[in-house]
Ligand SMILES: Nc1ncnc2c1ncn2[C@@H]1O[C@H](COP(=O)(O)OP(=O)(O)OP(=O)(O)O)[C@@H](O)[C@H]1O
């Protein structure tokens with residue numbers, strides 16, 4: 001066995017650049033995914049049957065197909081219809097659409113887990129639907145949603161490695177390029193694994209702090 | 218004679234189950250009415266129809282002279298009708314004070330300071346002035362229900378509806394809630410109370426109503442009602458809840 005991490009260490013700045021791209025993809029797809037998810041959840045609980053069905057369809061299609069296929073449709077498929085997206089746009093949009101479907105379900109479940117008596121108490125006091133959602137139901141649902149949302153954030157960060165398949169040079173792709181030149185598969189892949197772990201641990205710590213802070217209420 | 222609430226020939230069903238079948242109720246200002254009846258007889262539904270939490274299929278509801286049966290803007294109406302629930306339904310993410318000032322500041326746009334002053338006065342009335350910065354889960358059931366009453370009172374309602382306000386409480390905590398309700402009755406609040414606390418009914422009610430299967434079976438002053446119930450069903454029910 002001859003393990004040699006010195007090559008990895010020498011090329012570490014390149015890997016960090018890969019991390020940066022991974023973080024960017026993850027950040028923007030999560031941001032967009034949250035917007036899709038909140039909108040999707042509000043549609044899912046709305047009494048408007050068209051919005052409701054559209055959101056249902058969205059979740060059904062996305063959850064039932066592989067994220068890789070979704071990205072390929074956006075990046076390799078759409079140009080055939082004359083819509084050409086840059087690899088970064090396709091990557092972020094694809095991941096956002098994907099994670100948004102899961103977030104829709106998380107937020108819908110969170111809102112529905114809030115005791116029905118809360119909405120009744122709020123409207124009995126004269127609040128309208130929007131006031132009750134924003135001030136009474138929302139904060140309680142948010143608390144319920146944090147653990148599954150953290151899971152979903154972690155999932156999305158890991159899924160960002162799939163963006164390497166639409167030619168985005170993120171962490172995994174950076175590592176693979178390093179392997180072509182150094183032939184150090186084990187060292188490079190284990191280093192990448194550790195870097196993913198560190199990034200995800202950051203999420204976990206922040207989530208933990210947030211949960212503790214909300215625990216008193 | 219003017220009424221604050223008039224329910225005329227109300228029909229209400231949930232799907233195929235008909236819950237109210239031609240229900241009538243007229244309520245004068247300052248009147249205290251206690252509704253009793255077996256489980257599933259529609260008592261909660263009656264209260265929930267008054268503030269339009271439940272839509273009805275037929276009949277008409279008049280509140281303070283206004284026809285509200287098909288009214289669509291319900292927020293204003295509901296500010297006049299205080300509701301107290303069996304399970305309190307306090308907002309768990311807000312302190313006692315925040316629970317009480319929420320609706321006055323958000324719905325009535327009352328200045329924060331004014332709302333706080335009023336809230337503290339009302340908390341004092343229900344004996345919880347020292348609990349204003351506690352969270353609901355830090356309070357006993359009896360205290361939570363008193364906060365819920367305070368929260369409803371902060372909107373200065375014209376009428377208060379109570380849906381079994383003490384039946385989720387440990388027996389030793391029932392008294393403190395009934396005491397607050399008696400005070401309120403003494404101050405002249407119009408009240409509709411669904412309860413199985415017969416002593417409360419005797420002491421406070423102007424009228425006791427016995428409901429069964431979606432209609433009023435019998436009603437009368439507490440004295441008539443408890444001493445000489447006319448209907449067989451009423452007699453059986455009263456006998457049953459005594460044990
Ligand atoms: N949201 C609902 N959907 C379907 N059925 C309902 C609903 N709410 C009430 N019901 C039914 O309507 C009937 C009357 O209910 P209601 O809650 O008014 O009775 P109640 O007299 O208050 O009974 P309890 O003493 O158990 O509180 C019951 O048979 C109940 O199952």
Ligand SMILES: [Mg+2]
Nearest residue numbers: 260261262380
């Ligand atoms: Mg009931």
